[in-house]
Amino acid sequence: MFKTSQYKERIYLLFVKRSLFYLIILLIIQSLIAYGSILLFDILPESLTGMPKEHVIQRQLQTGAANLIRLQIAEHPERSAQETLNQLQPLFGYQLMLTPNTHNLSDTVEESLIHHGIGFDDEDSYIYATLDDNNLLKLGPMASSDILDANLMSFWIYLILWSIISSIIFFIIFYLAFSHYWRDTVNIRHTAEALTEGNLKARVKPAQTWLFKPLTIVLNRMAAQIEHLVTTNQTMSHAMAHELRTPLSRVRFELSMMEEAQTIDEVIPYIDGIKQDVDELEALINISLNFFKLQQNKIVPNLTTVNLPIWVNKLCDSLMMLKPDNFSFLHRCDYIECQIDTRLTDIIIKNLIMNAFKYANSQAELTIYQKDKKLFIEVDDDGAGINPVERHKVFIPFSRLDTSRTRSTGGYGLGLAYVKLIAEAHNGSVFITTSELGGAKFVVILNHDLGE
Template identity: 30%
Template sequence: MIKDDNSMQSSDSVTPSKTVKLVPTQSHFFGKPLLKQFISMYLALIVLFFVCTEGNEMLFNSLYHEEILEDQIHDYESVVGLIKALYPTQTREQLDMLLERLNATSNLPVKVVPFDQLTLSEKYLNDIEQGLPVWPFFPLDVHFQLIAPNMVVEIGPMGEIETATPLSMAFKYFPLFAFVGFAIFWVLGLQYRLVKLERTANTFSQGEFNVRAPEGMLALGNLSKTFNVMAERLKRLFESQKNLINAVSHELRSPIGRLRFQLEMIADTSDENLRNLYLLGMNADIDDMDQMVHELLSYTKLENAEPLLKLEKVDISNWLLKQQDYLVTEINTEIRLSLPTKGVLMAMEPQLMSRLLRNLVSNADKYTKTTIVIGASIDNLQYKLWVDDDGPGIPEGHGVHLFEPFTRLDVSRNKETGGYGLGLAIVAQIARQHSGKVSIHRSDYGGARMLVTWPVV
């Protein structure tokens, strides 16, 4: 079953006159612009976090200044009342000794100072003279209040145990430290994966079309998967283009050679019948070339087509019956159907799948003896469509490259079983566009089975 032979000599290949190799910039883990961008971004986030942490406290103090002041005054009211009660009953020396002992054991400093020694603004001094409590260094909790004529008690600021200060700071800024650590870890991990992907892309650009981006834990989201899909498609396109250029140059040699020979024969003969015969031969060769160009354009169109198709759910039994009506008008071989249960739906692009089936049946018609059997089924979450014949079959191992363009197993290039080796290449393209594949097996009738499978949607 079989496509055309691709027995090309090295002289048939088209070789570019000059190869230009681009050397990409080497990737380094540190010092890359991308890493600098991430670092600057997270430094900005860290500064923002710090500003928000401190700014929230400042904003709270400014919004609730009166409430905080009143609460602080109530906290110190008992101390003020105690000092005010003790002051008339104690000498200055006794009061100083008492306050010294109190300050030695308390985190709340208390002292009595003369009014005229205060260095406060006029407003605060006037408030103190009127007996009002004053808190001039907000949010620092230093409290002033008059306890006797010309004597003021100064309370605060609240002290802390020296050993507790670092621990208090650590707890205060722990979220910041955790954020910084996580940011650095995340940025370095992302940078590592980006560098891996960049190196893969550079290697691919140098012609190493088998290289692929890492997946799994090292994958960069869906970007690695998308890159690999793109790389696979580009590899196929590059190889297809190379094969097409070489194959077309080879395939055109024969009809062009025949045309040149027949032109020379026409020029050398005066026999009208021979001249007409040569003209008919030239016309046949031109038709031959026209058919090859048509097949080539069809293949190229499918090769470059958008792989995401708009699939339709099709009743496969009704669809095969309609296809059978079309196919019997194109070939003389009997076509039988192996239909699944009624109402079985398959997702496909009907026009492309009709082209696929027509190519498979046309290929089978060249080699079958009596009958062609078309069947379909759904098995293991796979749609299956096959074409069986009872011909000689395909020797094992000979069908590996059968679905490549311009490949034929019939090296005799017999026109009855020939063609241009594009029919099954188009079949493979259509199968790939359905996320499927085509394979060759032994049929139940002794010949070959061309089996197309694609995933259930």
């Protein structure tokens, strides 16, 4: 728990640092974008932007003032133009001046003076208007509304404010849009690291985003499969070690007895015993290897269409010779044709029937029927039954219960493990309930129509 808390705290700090880093990068990018956009917008023609240039706006705004000043100069010829300007100066918020007509002006101002009699100089923010004499009326400097004409500090304040506000808004939108993806990614990474460290019970929390939802399902399924395989392999390894211990102990005992034997006649029985124990070891190894191969390689059912009652009758007839004396065995099967893998289904039915022959008292029944496009195989017996708490154990390889199902009945405890493995290969299942006969009821469900 403490380690998980530290991990989450570390991930949170990493998220905060990354967020601040991305926010600073976003501010810089936004500032560059804003500055470039202003420059680009300023050089675009009026026909595209719909906004007149600064010199046109100033010319239109100050034409009236220039005309009034000209009119005042014309109405008072007895005094000089400068004296008239001096009298009018208190009425204006900018300077009223005269400048020689020989003053160097830009081409834009010169052209505007020729066509309109008034022009605005963008560089020094002054209005120039023509008079009757060789002088020009100079008004200004004018306050500019163009952000590019403002002083450097004002421009950067505007740019920074715009960038901060837009970046914060964009970052909030980005966070709300992608925070769930971040959380899902962290959860997947946390689970992957836990699995790497050997915690096979680690699972990913349900994803909140459509992008990672399939990935979490696949990862959890993979983790469950890995846990199942590792647990099964560990169980089989321990069980095999336990199974091997008995014949090896007998071999060791027989060898020690052979050393103490005085004659060949005393040795021969121990040699025969050793041969039997070696055969048992070989059988145990072979059946274990076959189960491992069947477990590791995905079983692909080879489906063929069969007349189920005819096939079941032949199978049950072949097992009658193995039936105990004074034992009643009945089988019922629906008259249907279905697709099954006869080889795998044969293994299921034989193992269930032989299991009933071993552990039932006097009777067993086999019932096969179809329901909801599934094939049901049920075997009932009148034996001692199985405790519900221990029913899952009978499907574990090499597992034996401490009731009537003991080592004395023979076998290695792999028959029902085979049944479970084959049922799962058909996307089916197997489980145990209490039989109406008083013993155990084994139920196998197969999706027999997989090939259709």
